[in-house]
Amino acid sequence: MLAAAVVAALGAPAALAQTCPAAATCTPGPAGAATGAVTAFNMGILNVTLGSINNTTQGQADGYQDYSCRAPGTTTATTLALGQNYTLAVRTSLNNNETVLAWIDYNNDGAFDPVTEVIMAATPATGTGTAGGLHTATFAAPATARTGVPLRLRIAADYTNSPVPTPCSTPQFSQDEDYAVTLAASTGPPVVAFTTNGITTCSGCVQFTDASQGLPTSWVWSFGDGTASTAQNPSHCYAAAGTYQVQLTVANGNGNAISAATTITYTSTAPAAAACAPATAAYCCLYGVVRVRLGALDNASADGSAGYQDFSCTRRASLAVGTAYPLQVTTGGTLPHDTRAYLDLNNDGAFATSELVGQALGAANPTFSLTLPATTPLGQPLRLRLVTDYAGSDPQPCKAPTNGQVEDYAVVPMARPLATVAAAALPGLAVGPNPTPDGHLRLRLDDPAAAGPYAAEVQNLLGATLLSTALRLAPGTDATLDLGALAPGLYLLRLRDAKGQVAVRRVVRE
Ligand SMILES: [Ca+2]
Ligand SMILES: [Ca+2]
Ligand SMILES: [Ca+2]
Incomplete structure (x- = not known):
């Protein structure tokens, strides 16, 4: 111990300075030794970049390659600073999907710790076409890593359907390659993030x-x-x-x-907590919800592989009560799904049968029509639950999907905007006195063509209906309404004729 410490303190003589990483304690074999010829699959590590490393090579037929012990300045060694982010990029064959992992022997003991020395976890390729086969990972060397000596970087690749490579495993179809990384102390102020x-x-x-x-x-x-x-x-x-x-x-x-x-x-206004959070039992076959569109809400998400997802805090749709909105659900893959939508209208966290607002069985990418009842309290977010699973699965709001997924969103009930109602309808109708000091209103119609029965509603500006009645409008006979029970303020008088056409007047109760 003492002798080693003295040597370390004095430093090794320059002529004996380490120019290669510590020998590896294990060396992966070449692919195909156990499975026979695998060259036809054309897998392998074709290019590696990190810092000044940029090495383009042949693939699987090269077997394990140790590029770590080369002269400084070659394209197979680099110097990096501790604590700074670098991106390792590994390109594999376009022909087959491969999984790539990488480690740096930070303590220079020849072994690769699977937790503390991994710099690229099992990473599938991104990109398609000529950009395919690219695997990237960003990492920063820890403060405890050895500096000033070359450290071994090991990259392992294999077919995605083969076992995930370990630092010492021999790949079935691909390749391992070693490089050298020398770490230097960080010299500048930190970069904050x-x-x-x-x-x-x-x-x-x-x-x-x-x-x-x-x-x-x-x-x-x-x-x-x-x-x-x-x-x-x-x-x-x-x-x-x-x-x-x-x-x-x-x-x-x-x-x-x-x-x-x-x-x-x-935001302290949230839907009531859900009574259940059904996890996906056995994700398969791209089943799930991958996109939801409702009003201004447009949320892309992972499929059933992500399991239950609760977006109800951050993903909300503000919907006017009494108005129909398309709820578009994009299902994963191309297989038909059974999909149901529930809205927790009474905000008790549970989804009653009466709260089923849409269903599509045996169909991909369903669109539902969602209308909040005019009586829905305004402003309180309500939980919208989408459940989807394979065709024939009969999905339920609290049943764990077999292959599919449950996702929650929030719907915020809003007043019906004035722009959606026909304020110019019934031009021959006069309403007065307006303002009305005692709440009494007379409705006088000049247009004989508009005579007939009407449904009348008085709403406040939040869209809540405060008075609802039936009346008949005809020239020469005034109809009357009594708003005497209403608080002073501005109200909307909505008149709907037998054909469903709506006229609106603003009335003021003094
Ligand atoms: Ca190679
Ligand atoms: Ca190590
Ligand atoms: Ca409920």
């Missing part, structure tokens, strides 16, 4: 995660409500609904940096 688990919260609590580069050693979070934290990754709960500006200040031995403000919105 952070993420959250959502900038809109309905619980009031937000998880903040530091994403700064340059290995900061101190953190000061200002949550915008007069409180602060010096934790690296704090969780914070706001006491009152509102919007808050959050800033993070980080520092290391070389300086500090202050983030721009991120706005957090705490």
Whole structure:
């Protein structure tokens, strides 16, 4: 121990300086040894880039390749700074999908720790066509990693249907390659950044995660409500609904940096919590909900592979009561689905049979018509639940889908906008006195063609119906309405004739 410490303190003589990474404790074999000839599948690692590494090679037929021990300045070694983000890009064959993983032997012991030394977790290819076969991952070397010596970078690739590669496994169809990475201490001030688990919260609590580069050693979070934290990754709960500006200040031995403000919105109006959250039992075959459109809401999401998803806090549609809206559900893949939509109209967290608002059995991509009853209380968000599963599955609001998915959204009932009603209808109708001091209104019709029975409703500006009656309009005979029970204010008088045509007048009760 003492001798080793002395050697480390003195440094190794320059002539003996390590120019290659520590020998690997394991070496993957070439693909095909167990399964016979696999060259026809054309898999393999064809190009690797990281820092100054840019190495284009042949694929699987090369077998395991150790490119790590080359002269400095070659395209198979690079120097990176601790704590800074770098992106490793690995291109594999276009012919077959491959899974790629990568590790750096940060402590230079020749072995790859599957947790602390992984820099690319199992990553499928992105891109199509000539951009296909590309695997990327961004990572930052930890403060504890060895600096100043070449460290072994191992990249493992194999067919997606083969077992996920480990640092020591021999691939069935693809290839492993090793490179060299030398780490250097971080020399500049930190670059500040952070993420959250959502900038809109309905619980009031937000998880903040530091994403700064340059290995900061101190953190000061200002949550915008007069409180602060010096934790690296704090969780914070706001006491009152509102919007808050959050800033993070980080520092290391070389300086500090202050983030721009991120706005957090705490909305305390949320649908009642759902009584059940059905998980997908056995996702399969691209079943699920991948897009929902309703009013101004348009939400793309993962299919049933993501299981139950609750979007009811952040994904809301404001809908006017008494108005029909198309609810478009895009189902995953091309197979037919059974889909049902429920709206928790009484906001009790449960979905009664009477709250089924649409269903489509044995169909892909259904569109439902959703109309909120005119009596729906305004402003309170209601939970909209979509359940979808394979055709013949008879999905239910609290039944776990076999292959499909349950997703929740929120619908916010709003007053019917004036623009949607025919204010110019019934030009021959006079309503007075308006304003009315005692609530009595006379309705006088000059147009004989418009004579007949009418349904009359008086609504407040929130769309709630306060008075509903039937009356007959005819020239020479005034109809009367009594608004005497209403509070002073502005109201809408809606008159609907036998054909369903609607006329609206604004009336003021003094
Ligand atoms: Ca290769
Ligand atoms: Ca190691
Ligand atoms: Ca209910």
